[in-house]
Amino acid sequence: MPADTKTALLNSAERAARARGFDGFSYADLATDVGIRKASIHHHFPSKANLSVALMRRYAEAFETEILRIHEEKTSGGARLLALIDIYREALENGKSLCLCVSFSSSPESLPPEVIAQIRQFRAMLIGWLTKTFEAGQTDGSIAGVAHPELESAAALAVLEGAQLAARAEEDVVLFDMALKLLKGRLSG
């Protein structure tokens, strides 16, 4: 669809990676999906490692933009956290897909060190945002029972990612909802 082939390749690769993992799609799949020849992909992304870096960079940038937008749009910590939970739930697409970070985290041995560094940086950024969010929720009372914002954020991210993994494996979004129910029960505002 996009006039830009490179973007079309990134879109196709991201969809595939999130649904079937980084090892779960090939240049042949991409070529078929986008409508060019397999070898032509190498013109845009010389290697699959190269593609993975571009994929992760685009994803991290888009994600950061989105949570900064949430931070501006929503005023309470509780509302912000709920919005993030919704992002992870939507990314599941009824148990058929993961967010790219979880997908890539599932097969680190297939990724170049550069992507591992990107993943580390992405998670650190997200933990930072979450810590601010829990602090806000602690102050404004929109998240119940917060004593240690930093520990809460580490636990919350693990729940989000773990719940997504389980829900996708069993193709049942209820597993995600069950795992998040406790946290959501603490939110208001």
Place this chain on the structure above:
Amino acid sequence: MPADTKTALLNSAERAARARGFDGFSYADLATDVGIRKASIHHHFPSKANLSVALMRRYAEAFETEILRIHEEKTSGGARLLALIDIYREALENGKSLCLCVSFSSSPESLPPEVIAQIRQFRAMLIGWLTKTFEAGQTDGSIAGVAHPELESAAALAVLEGAQLAARAEEDVVLFDMALKLLKGRLSG
């Protein structure tokens, strides 16, 4: 080491699957590791799908035995939960390995439906055990702030699995410890 070649294959495959994922090892790898020819593996496990089923069955049985043992050895809910957390932490092997369930959950598309069913059953069993454990901790006061044991257990399992995934991806066991710190802080006895 084991006189039994089949057991040696299972051991090698489990180690490989937990370290590099189910797609991360081949019959060739197994053959080299165990010291027989690649084709001979098919004598014991006709297909890789077949092997995955055997792997998951053995794992689930061993795991269930272990948590039943914990249930008998430890008297308080808090002590039992702590023992389970330790199992997951040990399985990480300093960020180089996952428990088999998380590893398999990372690549469901490579596994036969039978294994997906085994995974579902395994998680249900574990959730059941965890719910009992949170109930015990609620009653005996060894786990603080328990209001909904079933929701606690779903969240706890997600944290354990998510924390393991992240810690392995970044090869840093501190990520696991951080994610579990909040829960561990609620335990006593």
Place this chain on the structure above:
DNA sequence: GATCATCAACCTATCAGTAGGTAGGCGAAT
């Protein structure tokens, strides 16, 4: 007690398929 069939366990050799990647050429746009 020697022969015989059966079996598990393993072998060599090879299969078709797919992976990511490369070389070199062609046409259109700048």
Place this chain on the structure above:
DNA sequence: ATTCGCCTACCTACTGATAGGTTGATGATC
């Protein structure tokens, strides 16, 4: 005239899997 985007045509490496054969042990039969 050069660069860009894409092509055809390949390549090497490796995947899981198969066919068919060898070995040695076991147990029954004569």
